[in-house]
Amino acid sequence: MKFGKTIETNAKELPEEWQPYLIQYKLLKKNIKNIVQELDNTFKNLNIAPPTFLGDSDDASESTPDGGTDAHSIAESSSTAGQAPMEFAGVPEEIAYNIEKDSDGLVHPVITVKIRRLPAHQQQQQHTQVVELLTVAGLPENTSVILQSDGSSDTAPITISTTEPAATELGDKSNTIACADDSASNSLTVETQSDAEETQVTVRLKADQLFFDQLIEYIERMRQFEQRYTKAYNTNVDHLSTELATVTSPYKQDYQVWREIFRLYTDAQVWNRAHGDTRLSSTAREGQERFNKFARHIESLGLAQRFQNPMSARVLMSFYKLNLELTHMKLLQEMNEEATRKIIKKHDKRTHLVAKTQFPRLITIDTTSLTRALLFTIYTDLVGIVPQIDDYLCPMCLNIAWRPLRLECSHVFCSRCVVKASKRRMFNCPVCRSKNAVYRASISNIDQSLLNFLRLYFPKEIKERQRDIQRDISEEEAQMMVVHDRSGPCIIM
16 A cells, blocks of 8 residues: 555544644655756756766666656656757766755755866857856746856856846956846856866755755644643643542542552553553554553453442543543654655655755654653553552562561561561661661661551551461461470480
8 A cells, every 4th residue: 555545544543633733745745746847957957968876877767656757857858859869068977965954944955066068179169058058048937056166176156146147356367258138037147267177056946945844844733733732631631630539549449440450551561661661662553452452451350340439430531532642642643754754765766866864854753752751641640649569569578568667778678578687697688788787677667657558558468468477477486396396305215
């Protein structure tokens, strides 16, 4: 499927009000034809041989797939059936393409052509040919052309302007040739020296500039939409966060259901978020597929049906909507990035100009920063409201930190684990190896605030852990009693 058709198909998945912010790939593609025609006319008007540097000569005369004419067709288009081929005033030796950017942010595509003059035996005709190059060809209106002789030779500059010629004082070695046709819309002035052999021509490409202006306009319009959407998105998250804090209170019946929902959401790694990583490494399609799988899992477990508060169901739907919008934003950014890449590639292929290495330096499309920020907001302002037990595990036993004891290095462990470590003469912190941090720990190191927090949000897990520790202590005491009895005198003897 062609990319233009792919964009139209994918655009249907976006909200209707978002579709105008897609880059108009087909329109830009049509504008490339104007650039090709402009290049064609430019070399015809300069009356120089077609540039063979732009590609292989084998396929130089082939027309483009959509019926346009590329830069290599200049040679053949210079002659028609029954007419002699055009005699060129010079042959381009070097052609450079550059995209300049002014202080106002406008881009100006420019090609610079170094023209080799005719052989020595034809120099007597050069004076007349230079005049014809400018007057007979008839450069398009507003075409900006600057000719400059090669600096390696002692030649005078050649200047062409589309405005009234200015008076110049160039000395005795140069002469001025003006257009004889006063009726021409553009007055051209040529300043040259009769023995000049190389000339450098700089041409500003109007059609190419229009192409890039339109592309940049699409990108800037997309950025403005992103800014407006981000503001509205944050407002919606703040409102949803307030409602979520109400229904997920540990004193409410729906708290445990919400804790399970967000645990499953985190485990689903919709955007490849793992171990606190909020980088967006999934594509829009992958993220959408994973989120749909998560939603189906929630439905299969019947968690939504277990809500006691009707507000919880509405909050869950709003949470789903935020994730769907995140998918749409990611898809919109990916499509615009791909459209930009492909249209620049199409531009370079049709015109044989090289913009793919220059345009990204002027403007870029960032498909990760915004969606990464939106994802971070979801996790911190919504998912983070409901505490998860994985965030409060003891690093030693990997269970919930029962009677959490905070060492002087700020690492938290179960009191039971600290006691065991001390008995085994493990006096340094098991995490950071802080010297004697375990040895100096006492009952005063118990984090009472954290203990109260865990009892409030994880009462079931705390009770289960307390039973496990009590059972562990009982088994140790029984084992010690057996060892103590065996160390006494033999009762049989």
